[in-house]
Every structure is written in structure tokens, then in C-alpha cells.
Amino acid sequence: MTHTINVNVNGVAHEAQVEPRVLLVHFLRDDLRLTGTHIGCDTSQCGACTVLVDGISSKSCTMFAVQADGREVTTIEGLAKNGELHPLQEAFREEHGLQCGFCTPGVILSVYDFLQHNSKPNEEEIRHALEGNYCRCTGYHNIVKAVQKAAE
Numbered sequence: 001m002t003h004t005i006n007v008n009v010n011g012v013a014h015e016a017q018v019e020p021r022v023l024l025v026h027f028l029r030d031d032l033r034l035t036g037t038h039i040g041c042d043t044s045q046c047g048a049c050t051v052l053v054d055g056i057s058s059k060s061c062t063m064f065a066v067q068a069d070g071r072e073v074t075t076i077e078g079l080a081k082n083g084e085l086h087p088l089q090e091a092f093r094e095e096h097g098l099q100c101g102f103c104t105p106g107v108i109l110s111v112y113d114f115l116q117h118n119s120k121p122n123e124e125e126i127r128h129a130l131e132g133n134y135c136r137c138t139g140y141h142n143i144v145k146a147v148q149k150a151a152e
Ligand code: FES
Pocket: 038, 039, 040, 041, 042, 043, 044, 045, 046, 047, 048, 049, 050, 059, 060, 061, 062
């Protein structure tokens, strides 16, 4: 049995038929082909799948697609505008906040939400905000610098 959902993703309205068991991350990646949202674990810990749901950072592997019905979702593909990187993306590039880039979409969307509520965070607050996102490459140091730069 499928359900009809209406989801606005990156400013585009989508009506889709989904089975109730389908996770939001699979809907985004497999149905909409928005593969910037990654899957890094099966335990809701790594944060690679983080997107914004109604502006709030959410792990899309812990939501069913049907729970996104009537809501707005932003993925990493929705941040750059008119060919210009979002300032957060630019800061990650400038501060070498990514290596393999696998964690980067989720980190950036977590930080996006965080900076909405704390526009001038200190280092400790940034590290605390990153606790839900695992990075296996960078050691976090450059990620923290990137967030500090974006907050300037
Ligand atoms: S894939 Fe969602 S938290 Fe790891």
C-alpha cells in the first residue's frame, strides 16, 4: 500500500506515492535523485543524512518519508543559489573543512540550523553543536574554523 505525500524540496513541490516503510533519506536519494544526502550508518548516529525539515536539522534516516508530508525539506543541493555557493559552503572550502566530503552535507545543514540560533558561537559551542555529526577525515579542527569563518 502506498501513500500520497506532498513535499516541498529545495523550493520545488513534489507529489509522490511512497510506501509507509520508506525512509526520508531513501525518498530523497532514490526517488528524487538528490544524492548529496548521504547514509553513513544504520544507527542514527553519524549525521551524514542530515537535512532541514521546516528549517530544523533532522536526520533523514530516522524519519519516514510520510512524516515529511506537507513540510519543507532542504538538502545540500538547495543551499547554493544562482551558481554561488552558500557562505557556509564557501567557508568550508576556504578553511579546508572537508577532505573526502562524505560528512560535509550533513555537517553544513546541522551548522546552518545551529547558526540560526547562535550567530556568534565560541569554539566550545561549535564543538558541542557538531556532536551529532561524525567526520572520519578532518579531525574537526578545520570544520570548527570554517564555522567560525562563516559566523564572522
Ligand atoms: S545515516 Fe542517518 S545518522 Fe547516519
